[in-house]
Amino acid sequence: MVRVYDGTKIAKSDRIKKLVDHLYAKMPEIEAARAELLTESFKETENEPMVIRKAKSFYHILDKLPIVIRPLELIVGSTTIAPRGCQTYPEFSYDWLEAEFETVEHRSADPFYISDDTKKRLKAANAYWAGRTTSELATSYMTPETLRAMKHNFFTPGNYFYNGVGHITVQYWKVLEIGLEGYKEEVSRELASCNVGDANYAKKSRLLQAMLISCDAIIRYAERYSELANEMAAKESNPSRKAELLQIAKNCHNVPRKGAKTFYEACQSFWFIQQVMQIESSGHSISPGRFDQYMYPYYENCRKNGMTREFAQELIDCIWVKLNDLNKCRDAASAEGFAGYSLFQNLIVGGQDEMGMDATNDLSFMCITASEHVFLPMPSLSIRVWNGSSKELLLRAAELTRTGIGLPAYYNDEAIIPAMCARGIPYQEALNYNIIGCVEPQVPGKTDGWHDAAFFNMCRPLEMVFTNGIDLGEVASIQTGDLDSFTTFEDFFEAYKKQMEYNIELMVNADNAIDQAHAERCPLALQSMLMDDCIKRGLSVQEGGATYNFTGPQGFGIANVADSLYTVRELVFNQKKITLKELAQALKMNFGQGFDATSAKEIATQVSAQVAAQGQEVTPEMVAAIIKGVLEYKVPEGDAKRYKEIMDMIDDIPKYGNDNDDVDALAREAAYTYTRPLPKYKNPRGGIFQAGLYPVSANVPLGAQTGATPDGRLAHTPVADGVGPTSGRDLNGPTAVCNSVAKLDHAIASNGTLFNMKMSPSAMSGEQGLEDFVAMMRGFFDQKAFHMQFNVVDRETLLDAQAHPEKYAGLVVRVAGYSALFTTLSKSLQDDIIKRTEQAKFR
Amino acid sequence: MSDYRNTTGRIFDIQRYSIHDGVGIRTIVFLKGCALRCRWCCNPESQSFDIQTMTINGKSKVYGKDVTVEEVMEVVKRDMPYYKRSNGGLTLSGGESLLQPEFARDLLHAAKDLGIGTALESMGFAKYETIETILPYLDTYLMDIKHMDPRKHEQWTGKENTLMIENAMKIAKSGMTNLVIRVPVIPGFNDSVEEILAIARYADSLPGVNKIHLLPYHRYGEGKYAGLGRDYLMGEVPSPTDEYMEKLKAAVVRETALTCQIGG
Numbered sequence A: 001m002v003r004v005y006d007g008t009k010i011a012k013s014d015r016i017k018k019l020v021d022h023l024y025a026k027m028p029e030i031e032a033a034r035a036e037l038l039t040e041s042f043k044e045t046e047n048e049p050m051v052i053r054k055a056k057s058f059y060h061i062l063d064k065l066p067i068v069i070r071p072l073e074l075i076v077g078s079t080t081i082a083p084r085g086c087q088t089y090p091e092f093s094y095d096w097l098e099a100e101f102e103t104v105e106h107r108s109a110d111p112f113y114i115s116d117d118t119k120k121r122l123k124a125a126n127a128y129w130a131g132r133t134t135s136e137l138a139t140s141y142m143t144p145e146t147l148r149a150m151k152h153n154f155f156t157p158g159n160y161f162y163n164g165v166g167h168i169t170v171q172y173w174k175v176l177e178i179g180l181e182g183y184k185e186e187v188s189r190e191l192a193s194c195n196v197g198d199a200n201y202a203k204k205s206r207l208l209q210a211m212l213i214s215c216d217a218i219i220r221y222a223e224r225y226s227e228l229a230n231e232m233a234a235k236e237s238n239p240s241r242k243a244e245l246l247q248i249a250k251n252c253h254n255v256p257r258k259g260a261k262t263f264y265e266a267c268q269s270f271w272f273i274q275q276v277m278q279i280e281s282s283g284h285s286i287s288p289g290r291f292d293q294y295m296y297p298y299y300e301n302c303r304k305n306g307m308t309r310e311f312a313q314e315l316i317d318c319i320w321v322k323l324n325d326l327n328k329c330r331d332a333a334s335a336e337g338f339a340g341y342s343l344f345q346n347l348i349v350g351g352q353d354e355m356g357m358d359a360t361n362d363l364s365f366m367c368i369t370a371s372e373h374v375f376l377p378m379p380s381l382s383i384r385v386w387n388g389s390s391k392e393l394l395l396r397a398a399e400l401t402r403t404g405i406g407l408p409a410y411y412n413d414e415a416i417i418p419a420m421c422a423r424g425i426p427y428q429e430a431l432n433y434n435i436i437g438c439v440e441p442q443v444p445g446k447t448d449g450w451h452d453a454a455f456f457n458m459c460r461p462l463e464m465v466f467t468n469g470i471d472l473g474e475v476a477s478i479q480t481g482d483l484d485s486f487t488t489f490e491d492f493f494e495a496y497k498k499q500m501e502y503n504i505e506l507m508v509n510a511d512n513a514i515d516q517a518h519a520e521r522c523p524l525a526l527q528s529m530l531m532d533d534c535i536k537r538g539l540s541v542q543e544g545g546a547t548y549n550f551t552g553p554q555g556f557g558i559a560n561v562a563d564s565l566y567t568v569r570e571l572v573f574n575q576k577k578i579t580l581k582e583l584a585q586a587l588k589m590n591f592g593q594g595f596d597a598t599s600a601k602e603i604a605t606q607v608s609a610q611v612a613a614q615g616q617e618v619t620p621e622m623v624a625a626i627i628k629g630v631l632e633y634k635v636p637e638g639d640a641k642r643y644k645e646i647m648d649m650i651d652d653i654p655k656y657g658n659d660n661d662d663v664d665a666l667a668r669e670a671a672y673t674y675t676r677p678l679p680k681y682k683n684p685r686g687g688i689f690q691a692g693l694y695p696v697s698a699n700v701p702l703g704a705q706t707g708a709t710p711d712g713r714l715a716h717t718p719v720a721d722g723v724g725p726t727s728g729r730d731l732n733g734p735t736a737v738c739n740s741v742a743k744l745d746h747a748i749a750s751n752g753t754l755f756n757m758k759m760s761p762s763a764m765s766g767e768q769g770l771e772d773f774v775a776m777m778r779g780f781f782d783q784k785a786f787h788m789q790f791n792v793v794d795r796e797t798l799l800d801a802q803a804h805p806e807k808y809a810g811l812v813v814r815v816a817g818y819s820a821l822f823t824t825l826s827k828s829l830q831d832d833i834i835k836r837t838e839q840a841k842f843r
Numbered sequence B: 001m002s003d004y005r006n007t008t009g010r011i012f013d014i015q016r017y018s019i020h021d022g023v024g025i026r027t028i029v030f031l032k033g034c035a036l037r038c039r040w041c042c043n044p045e046s047q048s049f050d051i052q053t054m055t056i057n058g059k060s061k062v063y064g065k066d067v068t069v070e071e072v073m074e075v076v077k078r079d080m081p082y083y084k085r086s087n088g089g090l091t092l093s094g095g096e097s098l099l100q101p102e103f104a105r106d107l108l109h110a111a112k113d114l115g116i117g118t119a120l121e122s123m124g125f126a127k128y129e130t131i132e133t134i135l136p137y138l139d140t141y142l143m144d145i146k147h148m149d150p151r152k153h154e155q156w157t158g159k160e161n162t163l164m165i166e167n168a169m170k171i172a173k174s175g176m177t178n179l180v181i182r183v184p185v186i187p188g189f190n191d192s193v194e195e196i197l198a199i200a201r202y203a204d205s206l207p208g209v210n211k212i213h214l215l216p217y218h219r220y221g222e223g224k225y226a227g228l229g230r231d232y233l234m235g236e237v238p239s240p241t242d243e244y245m246e247k248l249k250a251a252v253v254r255e256t257a258l259t260c261q262i263g264g
Helices: A014-022 A033-044 A051-063 A093-098 A115-126 A135-142 A143-153 A158-164 A172-193 A199-236 A239-252 A263-279 A296-304 A308-323 A331-336 A362-374 A391-402 A413-421 A429-431 A459-467 A489-521 A525-529 A558-574 A580-588 A596-613 A620-632 A636-654 A661-675 A699-703 A734-743 A766-779 A795-803 A827-835 B068-085 B099-115 B128-136 B151-155 B162-174 B193-205 B222-227 B242-255
Strands: A346-350 A380-385 A409-412 A434-436 A440-442 A455-456 A550-551 A552-554 A756-759 A787-792 A812-814 A819-821 B008-017 B028-033 B050-054 B059-064 B063-066 B089-093 B118-124 B141-145 B178-185 B211-216 B259-262
Touching: A014 A308, A033 A051, A033 A115, A051 A199, A051 A263, A051 A409, A093 A115, A158 A331, A158 A489, A172 A199, A172 A263, A199 A239, A199 A263, A199 A787, A263 A296, A263 A308, A263 A380, A263 A525, A296 A308, A296 A362, A308 A362, A308 A699, A331 A699, A346 A362, A346 A391, A346 A434, A362 A380, A362 A391, A380 A391, A380 A766, A409 A413, A409 A766, A413 A429, A413 A440, A440 A489, A440 B099, A455 A489, A459 A489, A459 A580, A489 A558, A489 A661, A550 A756, A558 A580, A558 A661, A558 B242, A580 A636, A596 A620, A596 B063, A596 B259, A636 A766, A661 A734, A699 A827, A734 A766, A734 B008, A734 B068, A734 B242, A766 A787, A766 B068, A787 B050, A795 A819, A795 A827, A827 B028, B008 B068, B028 B068, B028 B099, B028 B162, B028 B259, B050 B222, B063 B068, B068 B099, B089 B099, B099 B118, B099 B128, B128 B162, B141 B162, B162 B178, B193 B242, B211 B242, B242 B259
Parallel strands: A346 A380, A380 A409, A455 A552, A756 A787, B028 B089, B089 B118, B118 B141, B141 B178, B178 B211, B211 B259
Antiparallel strands: A409 A787, A434 A440, A812 A819, B008 B028, B008 B063, B050 B059
C-alpha cells in the first residue's frame, strides 16, 4: 500500500509571531507555587505510602497551581504564570538553588530571574525537604570509592542525582483514544481483580489508587482551564477571540478526560499530558515521539469533515510554541552541560510503520513546516531515515536544515533497528522506535531507558595511566603500574582498559544508587499508568514496571583517546621518538604552554597534600604563594624547546576524522573500552546497562576538568564533541569525517551516538545543494552510522553574534542533541561551536 | 591486478567532497602540467609539469607527486557511498589532463571498473586521436572554450584556439560522451555580451550539446602567485557582478537553445 501525502507548504499565520514574541519578551523566571503546594501536601500525608503521598501532592498542585491563558493561545496549559518560567522540585534536591539564589540571574548559561519574595517562599518550603530528597538517599547508597571518583571528575551522574528522570515517551495515543476516563476504567478493573491476599497487594493496590488520584488531578486541572476560558470569554469584546475562548472551554472540558473527537481536541489532549508529566516530575527529555503517526487518524478524519490544512498547521504551530513555554532551572554546572534552556522534547517524524512500510504522511511535512514557522529550539525535531524514505520528505527536511536552526536531526533506521533487536527488542516493536532526548532510541510507551544516566569522561582514566592512579596528590583510582613497566603498546593499552573498567563499575554503583533512591522516594503514578506494563505488574516505572528497562550512561572523548593512543603507539613504541616519561612530563607541564588558574589550584592542592602528609601545617598563605608561583612559572628554555618538538611531532601524525584506517581502527578499539564492559551490569529495575557515545554539551565543562592529553590537547580545553573528530583536526573534508565516524561500532552503543557536523549554507544552496546534502547523509547512513545533525551557519555570523548578541537573539544553533539560542550559551561553548570545522571548502 | 592500474602520472592535489564540478558529490584529481598560461589561472601550481615548492602563509609545501592509478583509486573509492547516492564520481582536472593521456585514460578506466561515474575538465588541447582513447571511459566532458578569436586567445593564454575548437566539434560528433561547454568569464578578455554569445552560438552548433556553464572570474589564486615567486597579471580586476552574470545568461538563453547556468 502506498500512502498518498500532501507535502506542499502552508503560510505562517500572524498569531504565531505574536505568541512567540510574547514568550520571549522577558528573561524566564523561577516561581515558588509548586514547591509550596508539594510541601503543604507532604506535611499532611506523613506515614502514608510514598506513591499515594506523591499522587496526593500531584492532585494538590494541579488543584491550586495558578493558571493562565496567554493572549491569542489556541492550545492552553502553562506551568508558570511567567512565560518560559519554571517551577522547582525540592523533592529531588534544592541545596544548589539556594546556593545560587544570588547568581542564577547573572550566570552565563541559562540565567533565570528570581524575586526576593520567591526566594523567601522557596527557602521556607525547602526546609521541609532536608534529609528527604532522592539525592541525599542516593548519596547514602554510594560507596566511598564512587564518591571519590565523582570528586575527581571521572564521571558525573548529575542529571538524575539532582532531578527527576524523565527520558520517556508515554502512550499519548492511548490517552487520545480512550481518555483518562478510559484509563480509570482499566485501572479500576485491575484493582477489582486484585485479591487482598495477594503477595503484592499492598504495593499494587496503592499504586493503582495513586493512578486514579492522578487521573482526577488532571481532569480537575483541565476543568479549571475550561472555567477560566469561559470567564475570559464572558469579558471578551472581540467576537472572534470570544468564539475561540468558548471553543477552548469546550475542549478543556472534554479532554483529556474523554477520548479526542477532533484534531483540535487531540492537540489539546496531547498538550495537557505533555505538560503535566513535567509537573509530576522535573525529569527532562519527556519526548512526544512519533507525533505524525498517532495524530494522523484525527487529522485525516477532520480533513474529511472539512478542516482546512491551514487550521491544522496553526494548531501544530501553537503546540510548538507551548513546547518552548516549558522550562527548567538546573544548577550552574549542569546548565553548562545542557546549555540552551533545553528540555530535549524529541519529536520524530517519518521512518517506517510496524509493518515496515514508509510512514510519511501530511503531518510529517507539517511538523517540519511548524519548526520553520516557530523557529525555536523545541521540539527537538527528528527525522527517521530508511532505505525507502520519501525523498520529498528528506529534501523538505534538508530545507529546514539549510535555515541554520540545527533542526532536524537525522536517524538511521537501518542501523538503529538491528541495534535494538540485539538488545532483545522484538523486530516489530523496534520498527516503531522513537528517539528520547538527544539520540537515544527506544520503544515508545514500553521502555524506561534511563538514557542520560551519566557523563563518563574517557580522558580521565587515560590521565590515571600516566600518574598511576594519583590525582591532586591523592589516590584517585586503581594503580596500573609505573610507566617503566610498560614495554609494549599493548601493556599501555591494557592499563588503560583496567582504569576504564574500574571507573565504569563505580559509575554503575552511582547510577544504581540513584535508581534505588528514585524507586523509594519518587514513584510516579501518572507516568506509570501511561507506560506498559505497570498497571498489570503493579509496579511503578521507578520500580521496574516498564516492559523494557535499561540504564544508558554516555561516554565521550573518543577522538581524544583515539588520537592519544595513536600518539603513544606511534611516537613512543613504534618510532621511539619520545619516551613515556617524557610524554608524561610534557602533559604535566601542559606542553610548556603555561598554566591557567585551574592548573595552579590543582598543583597547589597536590603540593599541600604532600606537605600535610609530612605532618606540616598548610596555611592559606602557603597555598596562595604556590598558586602565584605556578602562574608566574616560566618553563626553562631547553625544556620548552623539547615540548615544542613533541607537540610538532604529535601534530604531524594522522588524526581521527581523516578517513585514515589505522587511526580509525584505534578509535573503534577506544570506544570498545567503554561500550563493551557496560552490558554485563544490571540495574535495580531488572534491565542492563547499554552505552551511549555523546556528551550533550558537557564536552566543554568536563573538558575544563581534564589535564593535557597526548593528542596535543591542552589542559582544560574542551574534549572532542560527540563521536566526531577533535575540532580543527579534520583536514580531508566532510566525507572523510563521515567515513571515520562510520567506522566506529555504532550498534554496540545502543543508547545512541551523536555526530555533529557544521555546514556552510553555501554548500546547500539551490535545489542541487539540497540533493547533495541528502546524498551525503544517505552515503553516511549506508555505512551503518547512527545519527547526524548539522549546524548550517557561517563562522562570520557566529563571531558577529558573539560580539553583538543583541542582533542575534533569535539565532538558533545545534549544540548537541538539541538546538539552542546561540546568545544564551556560555562564551566557552560559543567558542567551541565556532571552532567546529566548517566542512565545505570551495576553490 | 591489471597493468593499467600501475600506470604512473603526476598530480598536485586530490580534493574530496567537491560539489561544484560535475553532478553530485565528486572527488577531483588534479593532474599537473598545462600547455596554456592563462593570465587569470587560479591554479598556477598546475601549470608546470615540474614538482614545485610553493610558500603559503609562511609554510612551504611541495606541489607535485608521482603516483600510480592504483594509489589514486585508493582515495577515490573511499567516497563510493556518496557517489552512489548523488550520481557523483571522479572528475579529472588540471592543468590539462590530456598532457598525461595514458594516465588520464587509465584513471577513468579504473573508475568505470568500480562503477564510478567519470568527468573530465579539459580544454581539449591534444590531438583528437589521443582524446578518442579516453572517450570510452568518460561520462561527461566539461570542456573549456575561452574565446572564439584565435589572436585574442593567444594573447591571453599563450596558444591559439584552433585545435581546441576543432576538437570540440569532433567530440560532439562522436556521440560518446555528454559534452558540456564551460566559459570562464574574464573581465577585459571575453566578458562582452558579443564575445560570450560567439562562444555560445558555437556551442549551440555542436551536435548533442545543450548545456553551457558561465564561470565568473575570481581571485582565489592570487596568493599562490606570490607563493611561487610570480607576479599576478590580473592586478586588481574585480569579479563580474551577479547582475552582470545574469545579463550574460539572459543573452545566451535568448540567442541560443542552450540551458545556461552560472557556476559549475
